[in-house]
Amino acid sequence: MPSNPSPRKEAQLLQEFYNAFATHYDSFYELIDYEAWAALIQRELDEWLPGSRCILEAGCGTGAVLQEIAGDPQQTCIGMDISRAMLDICQKKSFVKQRAALVQSDLLSLSFQEASFDAVLGIFSLLNSYSHAARGLMLQEIRHVLKPGGIFLTDFATAHRYHELRAAAERHEETSHSEPAFNLHQIFLAEPKIEPHAQTEVSLHDRFVIDRTLNTNKHTARHRLYFFEAEHLAAEFSAAAFEILKIIPLLHHSSAPAPNRLMLIGRKPCSDSTLKSSMNVSRNFVSKTA
Template identity: 30%
Template sequence: MYEDFAFIYDDLMADVDYEKWYFYILEMLNRFNREPKCVLEMACGTGNLSYYFAKDRFDLTCFDLSTDMLSVAYNKLSKFKNVTLLNQNMVDFRINKKFDLILAICDSINYILDESQLLETFRNVKKHLDKGGIFIFDINSYYKLKEIIGNNTFIEDTDDIFYIWQNYFDDEDNICQFYLTFFIKREKGNYRRFDEEHLEKAYKEEEICELLKNAGFSQVEAYHSFTFNKPSGESERIHFVCLP
C-alpha cells in the first residue's frame, strides 16, 4: 500500500488546505490553554501538515508506516533541523520520549481495522503523552464511509492522472473497501497503470469515545469538521480532542 501512490499523493490531495488544518489545530490548543513545544505526528504521510509545524519551530517527530511516503516527506522537511522522521506503526510505536501534543490527521485512525488494536493505539498514545499533554485526531465518520463513499464509484480525470475509485461497504464488519485504478501519463503520451486497495473502518463517535475512556483519557471532546460545534448525524469528518 502507498508504494506508487506516495508519489502522486500530493497531486491527488491538492484540494486539502493543510495550512487551514494547521491553524484549526492551533485554535484547539488555544481553546484548551495548551502551548506545546514537543510534537509527535502519527501517520504523517508526505509531511504536508508537518511542514507547518516544522516551519514554526516546534520540536517535531513524525512517523509513518510507508517508507515511500516518508521519502516524499523527507524531501519537504530535510531543510529543518527541528524534525525527526521515523518508520513506525501507529498501533505499537515506541519512542523513548514524551510529547506535549500528539496528532493523527486525515482519517489515519480509520485505517486501524480492529477495535482491540485501536484501544492499544490509544493506550500507547497516552503512554507517550507528557503530563498536561493533548491528543488531537480526526476520523471519517460512520455516515461518510457508509452513505457517501460506500458502494459508490468516483472517476477523476486530470491532465496527467486518470483514476477510477470503486468502493464497497461491508455492513457486517463496518469496513469500507476502496479499490483504485490509476493511469499516470508518461512521456510520449503513454500511460502507466497501477492498482491500490485500501480499507477503512467506520467507527461511530460513541465507540471512539468509549475506547478513549477505556484507554485512560479523562476528557474527550468531539467536533463537527473544522468547527467547535457538536457533530451531527451527517457530519462527514469528526475531530477529537483528548486530555489524559
C-alpha cells in the same frame, strides 16, 4: 484481502498501499486547504498546551500539515509514518531540515520512549484506516508515549460520511478515480446483519467498511477504511484511559442530518489517581454528545 485481517496485517497492507501511492499523493490531494486545517489544530494546541511543547504527528505522510505546525517556534515537531516512500518525499521538502525530524515507525508498536511527547496528532482520517481491534492497540501505544497531561488530537470520517459515499456509489459516483498513472477504486462491503441479542463490541464498531484498491503501472495494493460513530470512538478512548476533552464538528452541511467529519481531543490523565474520575467524565461527555 483476508475477510478479517489481523491488526498486524492491516499495518502491512497500509504500508504497501502508501508506498505504492506516495508519488501520486500530493497531486491527488492538492485541493485540500492544509493551511486552514493546521490553523485549527494550532488553536487547540495553544488552548490545551500553553508554552513550549514536543509534538508527534503520527501518519505525517508527505508532510503537508507537518510543514505548517513546524513553523511555530514553541513547538519541536517529529513526523512519523509507516511508509518509507511517503517519508522520502517529505524529506525532500525544504522545511524538514530546519524545523522537523522524520521517523519511520508502526503505530501499533511505536519506537519512542515512554512520556516523550506533549501531543500526538492523527490527522486526515488516520483512525479510519484501522479496525476496532487495531485502534485499541494504537491508543495504548499513543498513551504510552504521551507525557502525563498530554493530548491526542485526531479527526475522523463518521458513519454519516460512509452513508454519503455509499449513496453516491449507488448513483455511480465517487466509486473510482482514474488517471494515466493510477486507478483508485472503492468497494462497499456488505453491512453485517446484527440481531440485537447478538451485538458485540466488534460488530458495533466495524459495521461500515470500504475496500480501496490502488492499481499503478507497477503495483496493486489494497486496504480498508472503517467508519464509526463519535460515541463508539469516545468509548474506545475511555477504555484506553483517555479523558475526552472536546469533540468538534468539522464538516456539516446545513442540510445534512449529522456531521461527516469530527475532531476528537483526548488527554492522558496526569496521574493514576485521576484515572477513574477521568473515565467517568469521558462517559458523561459521550452521553451528552451522542
